[in-house]
Amino acid sequence: MAHGFDEATLAGVLGHMNADHTGDNLLIVRAFGWPEAVGAEMTAFDGDGGDWRVELADGTTAEVRVPWSGGPITERPEVRREVVALYDESCRRLGVEPRPH
Numbered sequence: 001m002a003h004g005f006d007e008a009t010l011a012g013v014l015g016h017m018n019a020d021h022t023g024d025n026l027l028i029v030r031a032f033g034w035p036e037a038v039g040a041e042m043t044a045f046d047g048d049g050g051d052w053r054v055e056l057a058d059g060t061t062a063e064v065r066v067p068w069s070g071g072p073i074t075e076r077p078e079v080r081r082e083v084v085a086l087y088d089e090s091c092r093r094l095g096v097e098p099r100p101h
Helices: 009-018 022-031 074-096
Strands: 038-046 049-056 061-067
Touching: 009 022, 009 038, 009 074, 022 038, 022 049, 022 074, 038 061
Parallel strands: none
Antiparallel strands: 038 049, 049 061
């Protein structure tokens, strides 16, 4: 069973990703199965991976689950590490120059 994070951790990470990293959310969903996405919002995460709502040009939405590349996690600082790893991998897959961390 995947580790569940407390509500404060979920709210903090999701709020940060959806306010400050909208472009990263889009990059991740495009790289992990939805290249036609026009928008994305991180909706949840647990110890095994993150979930995003994908927006498509026709107005429909889809959900995508992306596992953490480093394997299961249990601590809040590990969430940042894994999201950054997904961002870096997304840049690699899409041929985008990553920004420094």
